[in-house]
Amino acid sequence: MSSWEIVLSTTHLWPPSYCISFPQLQLQLQLPTSSRIRCSASSTSELTPDKPPASIAFSVTGGAYDFSKATTSLTNQLISSPKKVTLLRHGLSTWNSESRIQGSSDLSVLTEVGEEQAERCKKALENIYFDQCFASPISRAKQTAEIIWQGREKPLVYIDSLKEISLYHLEGMRNVDAKIIYPKEYTIWREDPANFLMNGRYPVRDLWKAARDCWREMLLSPGESFLVVTHKSILRALTCTALGLGPERFRCIDINNGGICVFNFNVRGEAMLEALNMTAHMYSDHVYPG
Template sequence: MTKIRKIFTFLLRLLALAATLSATIVMVTSHDSAHVLNLTFKAKYSNSPAFMYFVIVEAIVSGYNLMILFLASKGSLWPMVIIIDVVVALLLTSSMSAALAIAQVGKKGNTHAGWLPICGQVHKFCNHVTRALVAGIIAAALYFLLILYTLYTVLNPLNRTDPKLKTDLCSSVTLGIRCSSSSSDVDQTFEKSENDAAMTGGAFDFTRATTSLTDNKSIASSKKVTLVRHGLSSWNEESRVQGSSNQSVLTETGVMQAERCRKAIANMDFDQCYSSPISRAKSTAEIIWQGREEPLVFLDSLKEAHLFFLEGMKNEDAKQRYPKEYTTWREDPANFYVNGIYPVRELWGTAREAWKEILLTPGEHVLVITHKSILRALICTALGLGPERFRAIDVNNGGISVFNFNKKGEAMIQSLNMTAHMYSDHIYLY
């Protein structure tokens, strides 16, 4: 479906480029002359400021469209492209209006002002102008169609949700989440109370529930850690093995998912935000953390597992070319061995390093934005699970998980892979 959308958008832009180029060329080449009483009158587009404005706008839009056609579809750029598209459509409309007004006077004249029509004397010029205006109208129409289609694709995947699904999601929400929905079947709002534990039967104490992640070093205060997986990436979309590659970037959908995450936790106070420096996580973090005072902190210990030669390969190709390695990676990841190392086992060590750095840094509530495999390792190490349980945990794009830690660095999971905000306007208040 995404590929079809991209092809359709590309074709619309290509047609719009053809229309604006045609309008520019035809208008620029429009010229004619007439002889009246031994006098020669020349008609050309540069005689009219309105026609010159039309040519300038069409030429600029042609250049812009040509650039966009060859622009790499990096998710972080496309919101700006959508805004520019709207501006372009408005410019096309204004230039068309100005040129049409002058063309109408040239064809019909204006008896009230005493202006005579000129098309009877300069047929060639008027015909060229007419063709240029038709091409301009087509270009403007294509741009408006492009904007409408873009708005449809932006709003449709995330806002059109089965009412029953919304009902199920909202019904399963616990205290600490405000659930809102446009569906008339759903009218539930949950607000955070002053004593959640007393009202919900939540644990007051979880000493020795898990092993200390700080090697029994005391931390200044109990701590809450919110874990978020990055938004949909280009290689997620193409079903490629990502690993630690920096070539997989956020898609348009990924940007929207990051925006939804930002809104879902906008009312939460965080002391710090840690992120993987790899592109797809970094871009997600920049969107979610925008407007906050503290700078983002990028940790190498939050990088995704390095999968060597498998990275960038489509899953089906990797399965065919390296059946043994790929099968082990999928079915027995703890024993996946490549280039002299066990990537998943190493990931467990990396996760413990990340936990130490995060927990021993001052602050009561921190946000962590990273990748699926390292998130699995972070969650499993916090719960005392080994690498053989790697696939026991799943985290969706934009999924949010929450851990509480006591002063000994012992963990208790509060929420796992919350995704209600992906389907409706949930606001988390845990």
Template sequence: MFAPVDFIIAVVGKLRVLTIKATHSGLSDVSVQSPPDETVSVTGSAYSFRGATTSLTNKNLTSSKKIILVRHGLSSWDAESRVQGSSNLSVLTETGVKQAEKCRDALANMKFDSTAEIIWQGKEEPLVFLDSLKEAHLFFLEGMTNADATKQYPELYTRWREDSANFHVNGIYPLKELWGTAKQAWEEILLTQGENFLVVTHKSILRALICTALGLPPERQV
């Protein structure tokens, strides 16, 4: 059964919603219907969407799916201008809580943690935590202020900010690995029973989810 997959993507900070409808036209092919302009802003970066096509899973879906992607609210490290990453030491700020509450209100009529927990209040379905939705691991840069990282590791920090697809530490490329975990996340999400899914995660993995859904590699960042 070739079931449709709809993506609703909230682009944080741009006050716009981009809806991309993808349908399975073959066993593992996903094509973009009515693509947006050639480039759009997606969590801080622009990507070319022209001709994007990919396979999210090589298994048939048994029902249509609606996936709502949400970035978490403002965190303490965001507010302090620190390098984020896979660390769990950053917490949701008061502003972040308010952002999550607004998102909850906007999604109130849709059936489907700290942000996820706030949005999910009143829902009966259980929250599911996926390791494949963790943020990119940035090694010793995590937790440093952007100013300190620029001063202590100027070349490395600049590479992460300006050419993240080729950023690496000891041969490990965090962003390229993130694209792999994003594909794993899609497999887990799409093969889970149900039709409506709320995915709350971080900026880089959110970007990877969007791009892998459209068949865009990390190098397609422009």
């Protein structure tokens, strides 16, 4: 049986009781072990079973108010105040569309579609106040951040630790070519990334260190609400380090172009994941509440 992927977008999910009242909506799926569930958006609804949703602008209820010791502190010291950090992946780039390995190369830039995606992200986040925007200085992320941040007063802050993973001589190669020319390295990169060795370095392990350094720098910065615009691999590392997961879990998370993740931090620097890979704004005019 072929692999399956289920995308759950809770912005659009109706309450279970509503689905029960419509037998034609009931589906029984038998999924193989290779199936994967990817979550998008994070809203909930208080709709009654006999009242279908008229809008995707649902109110959010039931959030956790205390997550002490849920994760290990990323700062090992108290921070000035609780913080909310919104992570966002750059829009579609030229090398994304060509299925080339990007890494830390600065030769890949946003496509026209990528620019449109960045505009959608800007619209989706327009009601949210951010004290600062941190971004990777690599072109595709920098372009995305500049579009989203246009019209805001404070300057963008570029952080080198938000740069994408370094993949050395694989960068710029099409995935199909890298698999043929460097079969051993490419296989380890895809199947055992934590032990992927190149040029005497372990790039994924280096990325984990960069993510921890980046978290510390951001969380010790003044302000309570931050936007972070960067790349998929470092976003994976940021998410995993916040949740206490090691580099062997590198591929347990996927984040789309323009996908948004949200973390809350208490004053001890402990994290709680609020949203993972929200993409409702990429397919609709959805605007997230401030």
